[in-house]
Amino acid sequence: MTYQAKAKYIGDVASQYDQKRASNIKWKHELEAVQTIVAQFDGAQSILDVPLGTGRFLECYERDQHTVVGLDISSDMLLQAKTKLKFNHADYSSSVHMIVGEAEKLPLGNKSIDYVVCIRLLNWVSEQILKDIIGEFSRVARKGMVIGVRLQHPMKAFDFFKFGVRAVLPTRHHIVSWFNFIIRSILRFVSTLKQMVVKLFFNKTKQGPRNIATGYTLHDKKNVLSLFSDLAMDVCQSILIDTRVSYLERKVKPYMFFLLKVKDQ
Numbered sequence: 334m335t336y337q338a339k340a341k342y343i344g345d346v347a348s349q350y351d352q353k354r355a356s357n358i359k360w361k362h363e364l365e366a367v368q369t370i371v372a373q374f375d376g377a378q379s380i381l382d383v384p385l386g387t388g389r390f391l392e393c394y395e396r397d398q399h400t401v402v403g404l405d406i407s408s409d410m411l412l413q414a415k416t417k418l419k420f421n422h423a424d425y426s427s428s429v430h431m432i433v434g435e436a437e438k439l440p441l442g443n444k445s446i447d448y449v450v451c452i453r454l455l456n457w458v459s460e461q462i463l464k465d466i467i468g469e470f471s472r473v474a475r476k477g478m479v480i481g482v483r484l485q486h487p488m489k490a491f492d493f494f495k496f497g498v499r500a501v502l503p504t505r506h507h508i509v510s511w512f513n514f515i516i517r518s519i520l521r522f523v524s525t526l527k528q529m530v531v532k533l534f535f536n537k538t539k540q541g542p543r544n545i546a547t548g549y550t551l552h553d554k555k556n557v558l559s560l561f562s563d564l565a566m567d568v569c570q571s572i573l574i575d576t577r578v579s580y581l582e583r584k585v586k587p588y589m590f591f592l593l594k595v596k597d598q
């Protein structure tokens with residue numbers, strides 16, 4: 334099964350990946366969350382970071398000398414990670430191995446790694462693929478996993494009260510993306526209108542480039558939590574990175590990091 338994220342991170346998208354995101358507040362919160370979670374591991378562990386991307390969490394792993402397998406489908410992203418490999422301890426680089434591969438079919442044996450870390454992949458895939466991928470993680474992980482995923486659940490009366498103002502007004506950090514969203518929505522509306530007119534009068538349809546943001550999937554919070562428990566994983570810690578709300582869809586969309594541990598650990 335293919336999806337946009339599998340083919341998107343090549344060439345300039347890979348070489349500009351960090352630079353385009355580094356000033357984003359969510360980017361910083363993710364780094365802090367991974368640092369917080371990884372710091373709680375008991376001594377040096379083996380970690381599979383998938384997708385490794387440009388390797389932005391490698392500095393967290395170095396702190397406690399964890400050994401790392403970084404897997405990604407894009408060799409261009411791994412090349413970025415290799416180019417910026419600058420560790421405080423020169424000999425640490427021998428503890429990091431990078432491989433090109435797919436999260437759905439990990440080239441690793443059963444229970445061959447202590448922890449799996451997976452940030453910014455699962456919102457590109459359908460709920461079925463998410464299930465397959467987390468199933469793979471649970472096959473290879475001896476101790477647990479760290480998962481970042483944007484969920485959704487219906488709004489309750491309390492959520493309206495809690496997020497009311499945030500739903501209509503952008504926060505300080507979201508002001509730029511809020512304006513982007515408004516402008517994109519207007520442009521999309523104009524383009525749809527134009528296509529309708531062209532179709533009506535000239536009987537032609539023009540296929541424009543797809544907006545990559547439409548590739549995002551929001552996972553049902555209930556389903557994801559029950560998947561963790563079906564796989565015998567306990568949620569030991571959850572960190573809220575960012576919340577979006579939608580009055581129109583009556584949905585709350587929290588972006589959460591979970592530390593999951595294999596039961597009885």
Ligand SMILES: C[S@@+](CC[C@H](N)C(=O)[O-])C[C@H]1O[C@@H](n2cnc3c(N)ncnc32)[C@H](O)[C@@H]1O
Nearest residue numbers: 338339342384386405406407410435436452453
């Ligand atoms: C948004 S980036 C996230 C990278 C990194 N985890 C981070 O947080 O910066 C998504 C990455 O997923 C990789 N990717 C997409 N589909 C994949 C798959 N099926 N298996 C492994 N990597 C995949 C892409 O090549 C890209 O590097």
